[in-house]
Amino acid sequence: MATEADPIEVPNSPDGWWIDLPPTDYQQAMDLQLAVVAAKTGGRLDADVILCLEHPRVFTLGRRGGRENLCVSDDFLARKGIRVMPTDRGGNITYHGPGQLVVYPIIHLSRRRLKVVEFVSALEQAMIRTAGHWNIAAGTDPLNRGVWLNGDKLGSIGITVRRGVSFHGLALNVNTEMAPFGWINPCGLQKVRMTSIAQHLETPVPMEEARRVMAGHLADCLGLTLTTMDAVALCEKIGHRIGAMPNIL
Template identity: 75%
Template sequence: MAPEKHDNQMPCWWVDLPETDYLKALDLQLAIVGAKTAGRLDSDVILCIEHPRVFTLGRRGGRENLCVSDAFLSEKRVAVVPTDRGGNITYHGPGQLVVYPIIDLNRRRLKVVDFVAGLESAMLRTAANWNIAATTDPANRGVWLDGDKLGSVGITVRRGVSFHGLALNVNTDMEPFGWINPCGLNQVRMTSLECHLGRPVAMAEARQHMARHLSAVFGIALTTVSLEQLYAEIESGD
């Protein structure tokens, strides 16, 4: 588990977003990264979001781990999007809690390995709110439950600023995971909080727990701001 950090001098904004197209969310991340690296935005930002159904490819590729045809995906209206995050192919969809921390790791004195471990810790703590004892695996990043994968981590760091992040399966439809080798791993099954408990889990509650645990793990105070406030701050320096 990553050591808890304490640097309350730097603000960190929490932006709670509705279901948003993956590419639109990526554009927002890149705009925040650009504003931070250009010195126009001092605050760190954590985006909390869900996506419509989409497969994303990591820097290690992943199309070779797609087990269905392009025609099948077209029929199902599921896009495949290359990205520059770490890792291999993964799936995002409604009911999956996705968190994108755009954090200045250098200013917060966070090593990448500790940052990734901290994201895993936040997922473990969130699952524990439903008395679910998930674990980590040093050989395969993410969080695991009885041999099945519950959550994934994949980040990119640009000039010391992180983006991309974590995905925790809350009430996710598991079927699309069967169309890939998740994260490039053969015969790995995915699971969710809902699957383990046998009942739905309130996404609003999962979001609240995640915010609280990220704050505790990294020792930062989160301030909730709207998307409009965020855009206004980003654009004010242009």
């Protein structure tokens, strides 16, 4: 396992927008991503867009499925108030919840002449550098994507590319509750433990700081100059119904 990743060399690109969202329902975030993708592929939006948020507790399935890696019953999940959502991202089952930093970079890869493998490596590097802000020496695993720490998984990646535009993205465990990961085989991997920055430090870290640090490193890794954009302004610009995003009002 590597403890340090090489910088990703990417061509210069137009400025991008960084959108900080409050805790956002998974389907609402998915609908917003699709609206941004449609605006970009339809030629109505040139800027790249990066959404940053936390989700309420939810299990999501990837294109490879994942219900076979769910280790608890539907009744158990109902009692815990956790939904299971199918998605079109790559990968298998994973968990999202409060304290997990979720970042959805909606990037026109083909216009930037950026290969998918290079893009995924850039997302891994951004997570590694963010963990390094707290002196945590995370790294990659040549056999499994994501970011790892002493054999435990710290961050996950699952993306989709539609007409050259990426969406979905990364999930870095900052202050994440670990128990729900024990109810699945994370990312379809058996006998894999998940960890978090807070678990390693034995103390929580401010999510606002984690967002700020991630924004800087992701901009560097992707060669973007990011400008903060108000979520309401983004929705108005792309014609996404504001009422579909009640939490941002």
